[in-house]
Amino acid sequence: MEKRPRKTPAERARAQYTNYAVREPMELMDFLAAKMPDASRTKLKSLLSKRVVFVDNVITTQFNFPLQPGMKVQISKQKGKKEFNNRLLKIVYEDAYIIVVEKMQGLLSVNTERQKERTAYTILNEYVQRSGRQFRVYIVHRLDRDTSGLMMFAKDEKTQRTLRDNWHEIVTDRRYVAVVEGSMEKDYDTVVSWLTDKTLYVSSSEYDDGGSKSITHYRTIKRANGYSLV
Incomplete structure (x- = not known):
């Protein structure tokens, strides 16, 4: 029996998405409606809220995001993702390598030996694991419980090491408002x-x-x- 050649990582990655090329300027919702004429607006909004629509490899939830010729729109085929909604944590940016969140006051970044409770780390781990694969987030830095602000998490160990090893060169100035x-x-x-x-x-x-x-x-x-x- 002849064995099928194994797919390369790039081929496997491409197989996870439906890809569309942008040919003319228009808003994202109008573009999706044109490419998926059988889908209702409720269905298209659901795709955005479930964070499975990418524009140039960045998750995009803004229905009126302005598309320009040359951009690439991808729709993930992964099932089971749900809209991310947490009153103490808001995702402000996400791509294939990092997640940037706004942590609210009162939420721990990670567990300590003395405190075992829900943290920014555990909440994000639950979010990325909804894809049904062995995904996890990696800690890059921390914010104190009583400090609100932006936090960055890596999606793989290589990105985590790169950010941690160069953190003081990347972040040279920290500013807080109190x-x-x-x-x-x-x-x-x-x-x-x-x-x-x-x-x-x-x-x-x-x-x-x-x-x-x-x-x-x-x-x-x-x-x-x-x-x-x-």
Whole structure:
């Protein structure tokens, strides 16, 4: 019995999608309706909400996304994906290599030895595993529970290593916006402290106690109602 030649990784990847080339400018919903005339608008909106429509390899959920000639639209054939909806986590960007999310205040990035609960990591793992394959996300960095902001996760170990090994070259500046109680005395200043990380719990000292030196520059943006925005 003659064996069929094994498909290459590129051939297997192409087989997972229905591919369409964009020939003229139009919005994404109109393009999908033209390519899938038997599908209702409800069905097309469902494809977008389930995050199975890609434009130039990036998941796109915006129904009026402007397409231009030369772009490529792909529809994943993977089944079982559901709309991602979580009040503490929002996906703001996703492609074949990374997922960028906006983490809300109150959600842990990852579990600690002392705390076992739902985290950004476990929620995203459940999301990528809905494809029915052994997918998972890989931790690149963390945000404190009480800090909201953008977090990046990798979809494979190579991407994770690349980002981690070059993180300080990629992220050279970190900026935070905070509301603090009381009226700031100064419009701007610099705070120097030493930070000690004890299993993701960071303590701060005004004196050098062997921790990492931290230099924070702050600027007061606004003062009102007994609070300050810095």
